[in-house]
Amino acid sequence: MADVAVRLNNQDSTYSRLAQTDARGQYQFARVPKSAYNLIASKQGYIEAQASVGLDSGNKTLDLTLQAVSPAQGTSASGPQFFDQPQFAISGVTDTTNVAGHGSDTVVRAREGLAKETAALGATAANPSVDASREQSLREDAKRIRESLATNDSADLHHRLGDIEEKLGDSLEAVRQYQRAAELDPTEPHLFDWGAELLLHHAPEPASEVFSRGTKLFPRSVRMLLGVGASFFARGSIDDAIHSICQASDLNPGDPAPYLFLGKMELNGAAVSDDLAQRLHRFLLVLPNADSNFYYAVALWKRRSDPREKNAVQRAESLLQNAVRIDPKHAPARLQLGILHSEQDSYAEAISDFQKAIEADPQLEEAHYRLAQVYRLTGKPEKAAEELRVYDDLTKASAARHDRESHEIKQFVYTLRDPAPPLPH
Numbered sequence: 001m002a003d004v005a006v007r008l009n010n011q012d013s014t015y016s017r018l019a020q021t022d023a024r025g026q027y028q029f030a031r032v033p034k035s036a037y038n039l040i041a042s043k044q045g046y047i048e049a050q051a052s053v054g055l056d057s058g059n060k061t062l063d064l065t066l067q068a069v070s071p072a073q074g075t076s077a078s079g080p081q082f083f084d085q086p087q088f089a090i091s092g093v094t095d096t097t098n099v100a101g102h103g104s105d106t107v108v109r110a111r112e113g114l115a116k117e118t119a120a121l122g123a124t125a126a127n128p129s130v131d132a133s134r135e136q137s138l139r140e141d142a143k144r145i146r147e148s149l150a151t152n153d154s155a156d157l158h159h160r161l162g163d164i165e166e167k168l169g170d171s172l173e174a175v176r177q178y179q180r181a182a183e184l185d186p187t188e189p190h191l192f193d194w195g196a197e198l199l200l201h202h203a204p205e206p207a208s209e210v211f212s213r214g215t216k217l218f219p220r221s222v223r224m225l226l227g228v229g230a231s232f233f234a235r236g237s238i239d240d241a242i243h244s245i246c247q248a249s250d251l252n253p254g255d256p257a258p259y260l261f262l263g264k265m266e267l268n269g270a271a272v273s274d275d276l277a278q279r280l281h282r283f284l285l286v287l288p289n290a291d292s293n294f295y296y297a298v299a300l301w302k303r304r305s306d307p308r309e310k311n312a313v314q315r316a317e318s319l320l321q322n323a324v325r326i327d328p329k330h331a332p333a334r335l336q337l338g339i340l341h342s343e344q345d346s347y348a349e350a351i352s353d354f355q356k357a358i359e360a361d362p363q364l365e366e367a368h369y370r371l372a373q374v375y376r377l378t379g380k381p382e383k384a385a386e387e388l389r390v391y392d393d394l395t396k397a398s399a400a401r402h403d404r405e406s407h408e409i410k411q412f413v414y415t416l417r418d419p420a421p422p423l424p425h
Contacts, residue, residue: 001021001025001043001066002021002022002023002024002025003021003043004020004021004025004027004041004042004043004066005018005020005041005042005043005156005187005189006018006020006021006027006039006040006041006064007019007039007040007041007042007189008029008032008037008038008039009037009038009040009121009223010033010035010036010037010038015033015035016120016121016122017029017032018189032055033055034055034056034057035055036052036053036054036055036254037052037053037054037055038050038051038052038053038222038252038255039051039052039053039062039064040188040189040221041064041066042187042188042189043066043187045068046066046067046068047068047218048066048187048188048218048220048221049064049065049066049067050064050220050221051064052252052254052255086179086206086209086210087209087416088205088206088209088414088415088416088417089414089415090172090176090198090203090206090412090413090414091413091414091415092172092412092413093171093172093201093410093411093412093413094410094411094413107268107269109402110233110264110265110267110268110269111233111234112405113264114230114233114234114261114264114265115199115200115202115230115234116200117260117261117264118196118199118200118223118226118227118230119196119197119199119200121192121196121223121227121257122189122192122193122196122223135168138164138167138168139168141164142161142164142165142168145160145161145164146161149161153184154184155180155181155182155184155187155190156181156185158177158178158180158181158184159177159181159189159190159193161177162174162175162176162177162178162181162193162197165177166197171197171201171409171410171412172410174197175194175197175198175201175412178190178193178194178197179194181193181194182210186217188214188217188218188221188224191210191211191213191214191217191218191224192211192214192221192223192227194210195207195210195211195214195224195227195231196227198210198412199211199227199231199234200409201409201410201411201412202234202409202411202412203411203412203414204231204232204234204235205231205235205414205416206412206414206416207227207230207234208228208231208232208235210227211224211225211227211228211231212228214227220251222248222251222252222255222257222258223248223257225244225245225247225248225251225258226244226245226248226257226258226261228244229241229242229243229244229245229248229261230261232244233265238269238270238271239273241265241270242262242265242270242273242275242276243275245258245261245262245265246258246262246275246276246279248261249262249279253282253286254286254287256283256287256291258279259279259280259282259283259287259291259292259295260291260295262276262279262280262283262295263280263283263291263294266280266295266298266299266302267332271302272298272299272302272303276299277296277299277300277303280292280295280296280299281296281299283295283296284296284319289326289327290322290323290324290326290327290330290333291330293319293320293323293326293333294319294320294323294330294332294333294336296319297315297316297317297319297320297323297333297336298316298336300312300313300316300319301313301316301336301339301340304316313340313344316336317337317340320333320336320337320340321337324337324356328360329360329361330360331357331358331360331361331364331367332357332364334353334354334356334360334367335353335354335357335364335366335367335370337349337353338350338351338354338357338367338370338371338374339370341353342370342373342374347374347377347378350370350374351374351378354367354368354370354371354374355371358371363394363398365391365395365398368387368388368390368391368394369387369388369391371387372384372385372387372388372391375387
């Protein structure tokens with residue numbers, strides 16, 4: 001099939017490429033780094049196809065089959081229907097520094113972090129500033145695309161223009177271009193990038209609407225469900241967020257992205273429900289790496305008072321030891337080991353754990369704070385004071401860095417409209 005959009009995303013969410021099939025239905029990605037990938041093919045009027053593939057060396061050929069949609073699937077022969085008019089309107093942007101975040105600094109940063117990671121699954125991202133030569137090249141590209149749009153109102157051209165406008169820092173124009181692309185051709189990539197752009201710029205309600213409609217059109221899209229979950233998390237609906245991301249995990253149990261989202265929610269105050277604990281346990285079984293050992297250990301630690309979790313503390317300690325054996329520089333696992341040992345009054349072990357966590361990541365604020373507390377309990381006030389001084393310096397620098405990053409990402413000003421009343425029967 002010709003003119004099929006084929007997207008290659010690695011499962012660590014750090015690499016994404018897009019290709020278009022030629023007249024024979026062939027596509028190619030050259031010089032792809034070794035990794036595990038998700039391959040997604042989409043075309044107007046067809047149900048998207050997905051596959052997972054591991055690339056190590058040499059060439060690999062992968063065929064995907066697209067199935068035409070049918071009226072019974074809620075779509076028409078002309079392609080999937082999104083919605084006639086979204087129930088929101090983007091009217092402008094403002095600096096996030098002018099808008100108070102909802103909740104503690106830690107929670108706000110966690111929500112912004114998940115929004116960035118969601119955006120990184122698609123074309124959108126929090127783009128750093130471009131240099132003058134690159135900016136000039138992008139503006140010339142944008143001009144050529146606008147000239148082409150004058151005679152060819154193409155979804156792909158609007159989408160490419162959205163990518164460019166985001167890189168140039170005009171997020172308001174970027175989201176309008178992504179929206180137009182999705183309206184013209186509501187493929188999974190177009191809808192996802194529209195929703196991700198909204199979420200990235202602190203518009204979780206509109207993003208939730210786009211992602212939720214997207215999951216109805218593309219129920220097998222893991223990243224669309226991740227977008228729903230991240231939108232819920234940004235709105236403070238933690239239980240709904242976990243439910244959506246658990247659904248994403250169930251679609252492709254071998255994909256690490258949903259587990260990492262769940263783990264980060266767990267670290268930032270989410271209660272460890274049975275569903276969350278079960279998925280993190282599966283993460284350990286399916287992908288036994290340092291992260292899976294760490295996140296499931298934290299789940300056990302948080303549930304140590306649950307009578308159903310037998311020997312939770314001992315099991316958590318064993319998993320944390322596995323994590324640092326696999327990755328000696330896994331600072332969060334070292335930190336958690338220190339917390340576990342300090343609560344057992346094993347202060348010498350706790351001091352060693354916190355020191356190793358700091359060695360792995362000198363910017364890890366909590367490790368300095370925890371080490372200061374243990375020094376104080378063991379009669380070392382000078383060392384405690386020094387660690388608290390470092391902790392204070394790091395928190396101030398972290399807050400300043402967060403303020404700078406927040407200032408760089410503009411916040412959309414939007415209004416929500418009441419949905420249209422249902423038609424009478």
